[in-house]
Amino acid sequence: xxxxxxxRAFEAAARQLSFRxxxxxxxxxxxxxxxxxxxxxxxxxxxxxxxxxxxxxLTDAGQRLYPTLRDGFDxxxxxxxxxxxxxxxxxxxxxxxxxFTARRLLPALGRFRSEHPAFDLRxxxxxxxxxxxxxxxxxxxxxxxxxxxxLVAEPLLAERFGVLCSPHLGIANADDLKRATLIHTEWKRxxxxxxxxxxxxxxxxxxxxxxxxxxLTDDGHALQAAVAGHGVVIASLVLARPEIDAGLLVHPFxxxxxxxxxxxxxxxENAACADVxxxxxxxxxx
Numbered sequence: 001x002x003x004x005x006x007x008r009a010f011e012a013a014a015r016q017l018s019f020r021x022x023x024x025x026x027x028x029x030x031x032x033x034x035x036x037x038x039x040x041x042x043x044x045x046x047x048x049x050x051x052x053x054x055x056x057x058l059t060d061a062g063q064r065l066y067p068t069l070r071d072g073f074d075x076x077x078x079x080x081x082x083x084x085x086x087x088x089x090x091x092x093x094x095x096x097x098x099x100f101t102a103r104r105l106l107p108a109l110g111r112f113r114s115e116h117p118a119f120d121l122r123x124x125x126x127x128x129x130x131x132x133x134x135x136x137x138x139x140x141x142x143x144x145x146x147x148x149x150x151l152v153a154e155p156l157l158a159e160r161f162g163v164l165c166s167p168h169l170g171i172a173n174a175d176d177l178k179r180a181t182l183i184h185t186e187w188k189r190x191x192x193x194x195x196x197x198x199x200x201x202x203x204x205x206x207x208x209x210x211x212x213x214x215x216l217t218d219d220g221h222a223l224q225a226a227v228a229g230h231g232v233v234i235a236s237l238v239l240a241r242p243e244i245d246a247g248l249l250v251h252p253f254x255x256x257x258x259x260x261x262x263x264x265x266x267x268x269e270n271a272a273c274a275d276v277x278x279x280x281x282x283x284x285x286x
Contacts, residue, residue, distance in 0.1 A: 002043045009036035014066040091120035095137040101125035103239040112282045119275040140265040152271040159259030161194035165232040181231030182213035185222045194257040202255045
């Protein structure tokens with residue numbers, strides 16, 4: 001292989017079509033650029049440039065060589081940037097809503113550490129969207145359909161909502177709801193809320209007094225109240241999965257309300273990094 005310095009000098013000169021501008025880019029003299037290119041031409045046994053007064057042009061051989069070297073140096077730059085980002089970052093910061101963090105991420109955190117011991121993961125719980133372009137977090141899980149401008153977006157989970165209650169209440173069908181306490185959660189977007197009003201409309205249970213019952217501002221508190229047997233709630237079947245699997249809550253009957261989708265989001269630069277890729281792989285296994 002010819003010396004790397006000669007290849008680098010040729011790539012810069014071929015891109016600039018100027019020995020002088022290539023010298024300025026590489027912080028050397030035009031004479032040094034000319035010397036390196038002559039070494040490369042001698043090693044290859046062919047001319048790479050047609051030298052004219054105050055300008056140069058690529059020969060056929062130079063035109064064949066240039067794209068390969070250009071793409072190779074671009075690949076070097078991307079790989080070195082990726083490594084330098086990993087060395088600077090002490091941990092990958094994953095941001096998600098408070099409830100998603102508590103109910104889906106924290107229970108699986110030990111598995112991430114076991115499967116990816118080379119990477120550290122920091123969880124940032126916030127119900128406000130974090131600007132990934134500003135660098136406050138490296139990857140996010142967000143609920144909704146976007147738009148996610150300038151971000152790499154991958155669907156993660158489709159949300160569903162349904163009737164949840166403690167098995168000790170003995171709720172077996174919609175008629176049993178008439179004797180139960182209905183727990184309400186205040187949603188930020190009332191018009192799209194998966195609440196008792198929407199459930200009653202889907203179920204056709206027009207004789208149910210669905211407006212009555214306590215109202216809570218926090219989804220997590222509503223689930224805790226249901227676990228304690230204080231009533232029946234319309235809640236996320238995805239985020240209540242730990243309580244359902246443990247038998248603390250049951251979903252005795254439908255219908256279910258279809259929600260939107262949770263997405264994995266990252267900037268294109270972060271999405272290409274090995275540590276962010278490890279986090280994304282872990283998220284897909286939730």
